[in-house]
Amino acid sequence: MTEKTERLGLAALKLVYPTRAVCMGCDSQAGFDREWLCDDCRMELAKRWVGAAPPPKDSGIDGAAFAYLYGGPAGGMVRQLKYQGVRRLADPMARAMASALALIQPTGAECVVPVPMHPKRLRQRGFNHAALLAEKLGGLASLPVCEALARVRNTPQQARLSDEERLKNLTGAFALAQPVAGRRLLLVDDVCTTGATAAGCAQALKEGGAAAVYLVCFAAANNGEDRV
């Protein structure tokens, strides 16, 4: 391939995939791959693979799976989805979540439940990233999406709080939006940091009689670093 045709090919790719001109993991000018990552980020991401993991302590969650440890390219992808609105990233992110989920085989899970966003924040951001991930994951796992939870209190953003404040912040923040008695549910979020959000959701679901609550997230940050 001559330099000219190479340049033309690259320009054509940029027309087809304009947002792929920048690596979603590190913002560098990068090549174009299925995961929207440069070679370095793809290798780094592979090192961060988690799969099946112990559920957050005292969370009432019956099984958990995380695709990657948060930080590095995993953090970059989350931020691009959440704050830059690169919604198509939800596809590769959900694929990674489906692979992690396959390792825990949540017994009899009937539907995916996204961690809800308060209506006010939803209006500000325009979409709920957890709902988008849930929809994509549901498609891959052949499970319907069930918006079983509502956020009834608009809590300060978790990212700005200490661990202790996070737990207090979420008390009573979630309520049932649909009956869940006897159902086995798969809770979906982008990141699990202290597990406070997942625990708050699981508590509301279990109080509503859910038979089991599993958790799957794109990233897990168990050391509290690199908060989003």
Ligand SMILES: [Zn+2]
């Ligand atoms: Zn990169």
